[in-house]
Amino acid sequence: MAAMSRTAPAASGAVREQQGSVLVAGGRGARLLQVTGLLMVAVLAGVFWWLIRHEGVRPTAHPVPEQERSEQSQGPLTDGEFEYTAVMEPARTSACVPHSYGEIHDWFDEHSCESLARGLYTTTSDTGDRALVSVSVVTMPTHDEATELYDMAYNDGTGNVSDLARERVDELPTNAPKVSQGQYKSKIVGSRVTIVEANFFGGVEDADLLTRIAGDARRLSEVLG
Numbered sequence: 001m002a003a004m005s006r007t008a009p010a011a012s013g014a015v016r017e018q019q020g021s022v023l024v025a026g027g028r029g030a031r032l033l034q035v036t037g038l039l040m041v042a043v044l045a046g047v048f049w050w051l052i053r054h055e056g057v058r059p060t061a062h063p064v065p066e067q068e069r070s071e072q073s074q075g076p077l078t079d080g081e082f083e084y085t086a087v088m089e090p091a092r093t094s095a096c097v098p099h100s101y102g103e104i105h106d107w108f109d110e111h112s113c114e115s116l117a118r119g120l121y122t123t124t125s126d127t128g129d130r131a132l133v134s135v136s137v138v139t140m141p142t143h144d145e146a147t148e149l150y151d152m153a154y155n156d157g158t159g160n161v162s163d164l165a166r167e168r169v170d171e172l173p174t175n176a177p178k179v180s181q182g183q184y185k186s187k188i189v190g191s192r193v194t195i196v197e198a199n200f201f202g203g204v205e206d207a208d209l210l211t212r213i214a215g216d217a218r219r220l221s222e223v224l225g
Contacts, residue, residue, distance in 0.1 A: 076222040084121040102159015114139045117224035120164040133198040134163035150188045185214040194221040
């Protein structure tokens with residue numbers, strides 16, 4: 001039997017020819033197959049482009065290291081030398097006259113404050129000494145008035161803003177110290193004056209430690225806003 005030629009033509013309508021790497025059938029069925037293939041390619045290209053636009057542009061999520069998450073979660077109560085716990089909810093008002101005494105009370109009669117925010121906290125040192133800490137933030141209309149208040153409150157015998165330990169003594173334990181008899185620290189930023197008073201429970205005498213606590217507690221003005 002004669003060997004079949006690899007180039008011998010097949011029956012009409014059944015010719016297949018190779019174009020590149022794609023085999024395409026001849027005749028009307030081949031044209032239909034070509035059209036269908038082109039439509040499928042167009043649909044797939046459209047889907048692929050949609051995925052690129054809507055899925056491919058999403059930013060890659062990078063997990064935050066545990067230490068960084070811990071640092072981000074820290075607030076003014078815990079991110080300094082000492083950690084503080086609120087004794088009661090902060091008190092906020094726009095009237096300073098009823099919450100002050102001495103010369104400062106009289107001064108507020110002529111220089112109205114914009115706001116007064118006060119908080120009361122406790123902290124315990126590494127040596128186990130516990131302190132009560134009062135923080136008051138006074139906002140004045142101008143920096144000049146804030147400076148005048150800052151200077152006046154710094155001097156002894158001029159009165160002060162009433163701390164919450166003074167006004168709400170009935171809500172505190174009987175052994176709570178009088179913060180006005182302890183350590184005083186203050187700061188001024190713009191038209192805001194922060195006043196801190198701190199004292200130890202149990203009659204502890206450590207002036208250096210109490211000074212550090214009062215100085216550190218000035219950052220609690222961030223809590224009071």
